[in-house]
Amino acid sequence: MTHSANSQKAYELAIEKYASMGVDVEQALQRLKSVAISVHCWQGDDVAGFEDNGTALGSGLAVTGNYPGRARTADELRTDLEMAYSLIPGKHRLNLHALYGEFHGPVDRNEIGVEHFQGWMDWAGSNGISLDFNPSYFSHPKANDGFTLSHPDAGIRRFWVDHGIACRKIGAAMGKAQGNACVNNVWVPDGYKDTPADRKAPRERLAASLDAVFAESIDKSYLLDAVECKLFGIGSESYVVGSHEFYMGYAISRDKVLCLDAGHFHPTEVISDKITSTLLYVDELLLHVSRGVRWDSDHVVTFSDELQSIMQEIVRGDYLDRVHIGLDFFDASINRVAAWAIGTRNALKAVLAALLEPTEMLRRYEADGDYTGRLAILEEQKMMPLGAVWDHYCEISGAPAGSQWLEKVRDYETDVLSHRASHTASV
Numbered sequence: 164m165t166h167s168a169n170s171q172k173a174y175e176l177a178i179e180k181y182a183s184m185g186v187d188v189e190q191a192l193q194r195l196k197s198v199a200i201s202v203h204c205w206q207g208d209d210v211a212g213f214e215d216n217g218t219a220l221g222s223g224l225a226v227t228g229n230y231p232g233r234a235r236t237a238d239e240l241r242t243d244l245e246m247a248y249s250l251i252p253g254k255h256r257l258n259l260h261a262l263y264g265e266f267h268g269p270v271d272r273n274e275i276g277v278e279h280f281q282g283w284m285d286w287a288g289s290n291g292i293s294l295d296f297n298p299s300y301f302s303h304p305k306a307n308d309g310f311t312l313s314h315p316d317a318g319i320r321r322f323w324v325d326h327g328i329a330c331r332k333i334g335a336a337m338g339k340a341q342g343n344a345c346v347n348n349v350w351v352p353d354g355y356k357d358t359p360a361d362r363k364a365p366r367e368r369l370a371a372s373l374d375a376v377f378a379e380s381i382d383k384s385y386l387l388d389a390v391e392c393k394l395f396g397i398g399s400e401s402y403v404v405g406s407h408e409f410y411m412g413y414a415i416s417r418d419k420v421l422c423l424d425a426g427h428f429h430p431t432e433v434i435s436d437k438i439t440s441t442l443l444y445v446d447e448l449l450l451h452v453s454r455g456v457r458w459d460s461d462h463v464v465t466f467s468d469e470l471q472s473i474m475q476e477i478v479r480g481d482y483l484d485r486v487h488i489g490l491d492f493f494d495a496s497i498n499r500v501a502a503w504a505i506g507t508r509n510a511l512k513a514v515l516a517a518l519l520e521p522t523e524m525l526r527r528y529e530a531d532g533d534y535t536g537r538l539a540i541l542e543e544q545k546m547m548p549l550g551a552v553w554d555h556y557c558e559i560s561g562a563p564a565g566s567q568w569l570e571k572v573r574d575y576e577t578d579v580l581s582h583r584a585s586h587t588a589s590v
């Protein structure tokens with residue numbers, strides 16, 4: 164039997180196996196097709212961007228590794244992204260940070276405009292990709308002392324408010340051009356390394372600055388404002404102004420999208436358990452699917468228990484239309500295109516696994532108090548033929564099945580990435 168006849172047979176057996184649990188595989192694949200993951204641009208170049216403002220990555224962000232082939236220009240980044248998208252089944256979005264504009268000279272953050280992102284918008288339009296956006300409150304001389312929107316200096320706060328306003332205009336133009344809302348996510352690094360004497364004033368200033376950023380009402384069909392909390396960063400170990408409680412309250416009171424980054428909580432705290440709670444109080448969530456490892460919040464996403472739980476919670480709650488799934492990791496120690504492919508494919512595999520769960524059966528057991536049955540079926544799920552369905556989905560989507568994508572990345576490395584000058588990422 165040929166390889167494709169084998170995989171067809173495996174798929175047919177998988178359909179039977181899932182049907183015996185009351186699960187319709189074709190219906191699950193139909194739903195999966197509509198799931199667009201927002202792929203983050205910053206994995207491709209170690210969060211460097213194209214500003215050339217002489218400021219190294221900081222504000223608690225660090226990229227380790229010096230794997231050759233980092234994208235150095237917007238064109239290189241776009242070429243790498245096209246390669247990555249070709250390895251991922253389905254149609255996905257691109258999440259751009261403001262420091263990735265094409266500036267052609269010095270343009271400070273408070274002066275950026277739609278024109279600096281026209282190249283990205285044209286590229287996105289011709290590739291059928293929708294864009295999301297983020298103001299960049301780091302890697303800038305005015306962020307070097309650890310504070311931006313909550314800075315004690317009113318002039319610096321004003322500068323960063325103007326950056327936020329400029330980014331909302333850019334995001335709205337993207338949303339208008341693409342015909343669906345651009346999610347514009349605000350994350351600020353503000354915080355103290357050591358115990359503060361005043362936890363209150365910076366939070367009051369941050370709330371006031373955010374209100375100024377969001378003062379202009381923009382049609383939600385163009386732009387969705389999101390806000391992202393963090394527990395701690397390198398250099399803000401003792402206090403982060405934008406904590407979870409801060410942004411939870413802010414998002415609820417100001418009708419904003421709440422962003423939950425999987426690496427931004429206590430090491431044993433999981434965002435999968437926050438989805439059903441937060442969605443009682445906010446209309447929509449943005450997820451930054453990431454993987455924390457000790458001090459780092461941004462390892463490449465693997466097919467972990469938590470990744471599976473996140474997607475189960477979204478699917479079980481029927482939240483696929485209320486949760487925007489974005490990625491957030493950066494690893495300079497491995498091939499960067501492979502990092503995108505691994506992380507995004509894993510996120511999709513976890514969505515598929517969740518769509519193939521016999522949820523009705525599990526709920527029935529639970530309602531009947533049959534916790535033995537619930538645990539037994541949850542564990543049996545782990546041995547179901549997910550891989551055969553995934554391979555089939557890749558094949559019908561024109562993406563490589565199994566590990567075939569790796570060969571394509573190796574070829575791309577030889578043909579393209581290896582010709583780029585080597586560099587050393589920040590450590």
Ligand SMILES: C[C@H](O)[C@H](O)[C@@H](O)C(=O)CO
Binds near residue numbers: 205224424
């Ligand atoms: C580039 C950053 O990772 C990103 O903007 C932010 O979402 C974050 O998670 C900071 O820790």
Ligand SMILES: [Mn+2]
Binds near residue numbers: 350391424451491
């Ligand atoms: Mn994040």
